[in-house]
Every structure is written in structure tokens, then in C-alpha cells.
Amino acid sequence: MATYTYRCTADGSVDIGLPIGTAPETIPCPACGTSAGRVFTAPMLGLADRRRTAVLDHTEASRSAPPVVTSLPTSTARRAPAPRLDPRTARLPRP
Incomplete structure (x- = not known):
């Protein structure tokens, strides 16, 4: 839902x-x-947290x-350990 003025x-x-x-x-x-016309306003970007604003900037x-x-x-960064292979697939041909 968005807020329209x-x-x-x-x-x-x-x-x-709406x-x-x-x-x-x-x-x-x-x-x-009576009829009220739509007003275009700036988006409310000031409500975002500081990290998100810094990334956007x-x-x-x-x-x-x-x-x-x-x-x-x-x-x-430390390298992640290699994943363990499933023993059921050990006999399959490798490229």
C-alpha cells in the first residue's frame, strides 16, 4: 500500500x-x-535506516x-571449507 496525497x-x-x-x-x-486533486510529493526516503541509505548513496x-x-x-575473508561429497556419488566419473 502506498500513501497518496x-x-x-x-x-x-x-x-x-491505496x-x-x-x-x-x-x-x-x-x-x-468536493473534488480533490492529486498532489505529487517526494518519496519518504528519510525513513530508511542509515546502512540502506549509505548503500543507495x-x-x-x-x-x-x-x-x-x-x-x-x-x-x-576466510575461505569456506569444501563441501563433503556424498559417498553414493564417489563412483561416478568425474570430468
Whole structure:
């Protein structure tokens, strides 16, 4: 569900929750019944947590001008152990 904002000339703004993409251009005002037109507002991105916002900012910044790499990164990650093979498949030919 998305929140859409409509503005009535008599009563001001009205927020309505509707499924995404189903908002009509006008609705009847819940208070007075006159036609209220849809108002386009900025999305509420400020409600996201800091990590998600940082990832979005980094992705947006690297889209048009990716950082230049001058050396290989240091590998600090440990390798995962090799998975155990199923003994039933040990006799199958290997490539």
C-alpha cells in the first residue's frame, strides 16, 4: 500500500492509502465531498535506516563515475571449507 496525497480547496490536504499504481487523478473529499486533486510529493526516503541509505548513496555515486582502482584489495575473508561429497556419488566419473 502506498500513501497518496490529495488537496481539497476547502479542507486542505488528505492522505489516502491505496495499492501502488491505482491512484485516480481526483477523489471526492472525505470531509466536504468536493473534488480533490492529486498532489505529487517526494518519496519518504528519510525513513530508511542509515546502512540502506549509505548503500543507495554509494550505488548512485558509482553509477556515472566509478572509483579508480590502483591496487588489488587485501584478502581478509576466510575461505569456506569444501563441501563433503556424498559417498553414493564417489563412483561416478568425474570430468
